[in-house]
Amino acid sequence: xxxxxxxxxxxxxxxxxxxxxxxxxxxxxxxxxxxxxxxxxxxxxxxxxxxxxxxxxxxxxxxxxxxxxxxxxxxxxxxxxxxxxxxxxxxxxxxxxxxxxxxxxxxxxxxxxxxxxxxxxxxxxxxxxxxxxxxxxxxxxxxxxxxxxxxxxxxxxxxxxxxxxxxxxxxxxxxxxxxxxxxxxxxxxxxxxxxxxxxxxxxxxxxxxxxxxxxxxxxxxxxxxxxxxxxxxxxxxxxxxxxxxxxxxxxxxxxxxxxxxxxxxxxxxxxxxxxxxxxxxxxxxxxxxxxxxxxxxxxxxx
Amino acid sequence: xxxxxxxxxxxxxxxxxxxxxxxxxxxxxxxxxxxxxxxxxxxxxxxxxxxxxxxxxxxxxxxxxxxxxxxxxxxxxxxxxxxxxxxxxxxxxxxxxxxxxxxxxxxxxxxxxxxxxxxxxxxxxxxxxxxxxxxxxxxxxxxxxxxxxxxxxxxxxxxxxxxxxxxxxxxxxxxxxxxxxxxxxxxxxxxxxxxxxxxxxxxxxxxxxxxxxxxxxxxxxxxxxxxxxxxxxxxxxxxxxxxxxxxxxxxxxxxxxxxxxxxxxxxxxxxxxxxxxxxxxxxxxxxxxxxxxxxxxxxxxxxxxxxxxxxxxxxxxxxxxxxxxxxxxxxxxxxxxxxxxxxxxxxxx
Numbered sequence: 001x002x003x004x005x006x007x008x009x010x011x012x013x014x015x016x017x018x019x020x021x022x023x024x025x026x027x028x029x030x031x032x033x034x035x036x037x038x039x040x041x042x043x044x045x046x047x048x049x050x051x052x053x054x055x056x057x058x059x060x061x062x063x064x065x066x067x068x069x070x071x072x073x074x075x076x077x078x079x080x081x082x083x084x085x086x087x088x089x090x091x092x093x094x095x096x097x098x099x100x101x102x103x104x105x106x107x108x109x110x111x112x113x114x115x116x117x118x119x120x121x122x123x124x125x126x127x128x129x130x131x132x133x134x135x136x137x138x139x140x141x142x143x144x145x146x147x148x149x150x151x152x153x154x155x156x157x158x159x160x161x162x163x164x165x166x167x168x169x170x171x172x173x174x175x176x177x178x179x180x181x182x183x184x185x186x187x188x189x190x191x192x193x194x195x196x197x198x199x200x201x202x203x204x205x206x207x208x209x210x211x212x213x214x215x216x217x218x219x220x221x222x223x224x225x226x227x228x229x230x231x232x233x234x235x236x237x238x239x240x241x242x243x244x245x246x247x248x249x250x251x252x253x254x255x256x257x258x259x260x261x262x263x264x265x266x267x268x269x270x271x272x273x274x275x276x277x278x279x280x281x282x283x284x285x286x287x288x289x290x291x292x293x294x295x296x297x298x299x300x301x302x
Numbered sequence: 303x304x305x306x307x308x309x310x311x312x313x314x315x316x317x318x319x320x321x322x323x324x325x326x327x328x329x330x331x332x333x334x335x336x337x338x339x340x341x342x343x344x345x346x347x348x349x350x351x352x353x354x355x356x357x358x359x360x361x362x363x364x365x366x367x368x369x370x371x372x373x374x375x376x377x378x379x380x381x382x383x384x385x386x387x388x389x390x391x392x393x394x395x396x397x398x399x400x401x402x403x404x405x406x407x408x409x410x411x412x413x414x415x416x417x418x419x420x421x422x423x424x425x426x427x428x429x430x431x432x433x434x435x436x437x438x439x440x441x442x443x444x445x446x447x448x449x450x451x452x453x454x455x456x457x458x459x460x461x462x463x464x465x466x467x468x469x470x471x472x473x474x475x476x477x478x479x480x481x482x483x484x485x486x487x488x489x490x491x492x493x494x495x496x497x498x499x500x501x502x503x504x505x506x507x508x509x510x511x512x513x514x515x516x517x518x519x520x521x522x523x524x525x526x527x528x529x530x531x532x533x534x535x536x537x538x539x540x541x542x543x544x545x546x547x548x549x550x551x552x553x554x555x556x557x558x559x560x561x562x563x564x565x566x567x568x569x570x571x572x573x574x575x576x577x578x579x580x581x582x583x584x585x586x587x588x589x590x591x592x593x594x595x596x597x598x599x600x601x602x603x604x605x606x607x608x609x610x611x612x613x614x615x616x617x618x619x620x621x622x623x624x625x626x627x628x629x630x631x632x633x634x635x636x637x638x639x640x641x642x643x644x645x646x647x648x649x650x651x
Binding site for chain 2: 038039042045046050052053055056059114115118119122123126127128134138141142143144145146147148149150151154156158159171172173175177180205206207210231234235237238241242251252255256258259260266270273276277280281283284288291292295297
C-alpha cells in the first residue's frame with residue numbers, strides 16, 4: 001500500500017519533464033533523434049549486463065566438468081540437482097540463509113524508514129534549537145566507513161552472546177544517515193509550509209500534523225528508501241561475514257561458504273549464485289522502475 | 303514557519319469588541335500546545351539519534367580507544383600501549399602491498415567506469431522509445447550481490463578452463479595468469495566492480511545531463527558545433543559537480559573494497575603472494591584471522607584517515623571546479639589570471 005503509484009511517478013517525472021518539453025522544440029535543430037546505433041549500443045550494454053547471469057545459469061545447470069567443456073548456449077539438465085546439492089550441503093545451511101536474508105532485510109528497511117521519516121520531518125519542517133547543525137553532523141558521518149565500528153561492535157555482541165544471531169546484523173543497521181538526509185531533502189520540497197500552518201491553525205497537534213501531512217507526503221520517498229535499504233541489507237557482506245557463522249548465515253555469507261572448500265565445484269557454486277540472485281531479480285522486475293527513478297531523483301538534488 | 307501557535311488568532315478575535323482583557327493566563331490546553339511545539343522536534347529525532355549514538359557513534363569512539371591498547375580477548379580488556387599498534391601496521395610490508403593493491407583496483411575500476419558511464423548516459427539522453435526499459439536494462443547488474451558478482455567473475459577469470467582463458471586459447475593466444483599476476487588480478491577484480499556500478503553511475507550522470515539547459519545546445523547548433531563538440535564543450539563542463547560527487551562516492555566505497563577480493567579464490571586471503579590483498583581484507587585478517595583487535599582497530603582508523611585525506615583532495619578539486627561553473631567565460635583560468643595580473647600592474651604603475 002505504501003508503494004502507491006501516483007505520487008511516486010509524480011515525484012520522479014517532475015524532474016525530467018521540463019527539459020523534455022523543451023527538447024521537443026529543439027529536437028530538429030539538435031538532431032538528437034536516436035539512430036539505429038543508439039539502440040544497438042544499448043542492446044550491447046544490456047547483453048553485457050545480462051550475460052554473466054545467463055552464463056552462471058548455464059554452468060549451474062551442468063555438472064562438475066561443465067566449466068571445462070566448450071561453452072554452449074543451451075542449459076544442461078542438472079540445475080535442480082545442483083540446487084538440491086546446494087540446499088543439502090551440511091556446511092552451508094542455504095534455506096535458513098534465505099529466510100534470514102528475507103526477514104533481516106525487511107526489518108532493517110522498515111526500521112530505517114521509520115527512524116528516517118521521523119527525523120527527516122523534524123529537520124525539514126520543524127524549527128528547533130541545534131537542528132541545522134545536527135543535520136550537517138549527520139551528513140558528515142556518511143563518509144565514515146563501516147570498518148570503523150566493527151571491532152567494538154563485535155566485542156559488544158560477543159559479550160551479549162549475540163554472535164551468530166541475526167539480531168547482531170539487524171541492530172547496527174536500524175539507522176541510516178543517508179536515509180535521514182534523503183527524507184529531509186524530499187520533505188523540504190514536497191510539503192509547503194502553508195499546509196502545516198493550516199493544520200496547526202485548525203488545532204492539529206504536532207503528531208497529528210506529522211501523521212496526516214508528513215507521512216502522506218513522505219510515502220513515495222519512503223518507498224524508495226525502503227527499496228534501497230532492502231537491496232543494500234540483502235547484499236551486505238562484511239559485517240554479517242564477521243559476526244555470523246555457518247549454522248545461521250545470510251545469503252551472501254552462505255554463498256562465500258559454498259566456495260570455501262578445497263575442491264570447488266563451480267556448477268554447484270553458480271547454481272547457488274543463481275538461486276540467491278532470483279529473489280532480487282524478481283524485486284527488480286517489479287520495482288526496477290522505482291530504483292531507476294530513485295537514483296535519478298537523488299542525483300539531481302545531490 | 304510552524305512556530306505560529308494559536309495566540310495570534312485569539313488576539314485577533316479578542317480585539318474586536320470585547321472589553322479590555324485581564325492579564326493573560328495560559329489555559330492548560332494552550333500550555334500543552336506550547337509544550338508540544340517545543341518538545342516534538344526532539345521527540346522525532348530521538349529514535350534516530352539514540353540508536354545512532356549506540357550503534358554508530360559509540361563504536362567509532364571506542365575503536366579509537368582500542369587502537370591504543372593491546373586487547374586481551376579472554377579478559378575482554380586492554381592495556382594502554384600508545385601508538386604501538388599504528389607503528390606495527392605502518393612497518394608491515396603487507397600493509398604497503400595492500401595499500402598499493404587498493405589504490406590500483408580503485409583506479410582501474412573508477413576511471414573506465416566513469417568513461418563508460420558518460421558514454422552510455424550520452425546515448426540514453428535522447429528521445430528513445432521504451433526509455434524506462436533501457437534505463438532498467440542498464441541498472442540490472444546493480445541488484446546482484448557483490449559476493450555473487452565476485453563468484454561469477456572468479457569462474458569467468460579462472461586460470462584453467464575459465465571462460466576468458468578458454469576463449470583466448472581458441473583464438474590461439476596465451477592464457478592470462480589472472481590469479482598469479484598482481485596486475486591481472488586487479489583487472490579481474492576491477493571488472494567485477496565496473497560490472498556492478500557502471501549502470502548506477504550512468505543513471506546519476508543521465509539525470510544531470512537532463513538538467514542541462516537545452517538552449518545551450520540550440521545556440522551551439524546555430525553556431526555550427528557538431529554533437530561531439532557539443533558533448534565536450536557543453537555537456538561535460540555542466541556535469542563537473544555531478545562527476546565530482548560520483549568520484550567521491552566511488553572513493554569512499556572503492557577504498558573499502560572487500561567482498562570481491564574475498565571470494566576471488568577459495569581461501570580469501572588475497573592470494574599466496576598478496577597479489578590482491580586489500581586494506582579491508584588485511585583488516586579482517588588481523589582482527590578475525592590473527593585475533594588482534596588492537597591492531598585491527600588501528601588499521602580501521604588508518605583506513606578512515608586515508609579516506610578523509612582522499613576526500614579532502616577531492617573537495618579542493620571540487621571547489622576549483624564549481625567556481626567556474628555557469629561562468630562559461632571564453633577565457634581560460636590561466637588567461638584570466640594573467641589578465642588580472644596585468645591589470646594590477648597597470649593600476650599600480
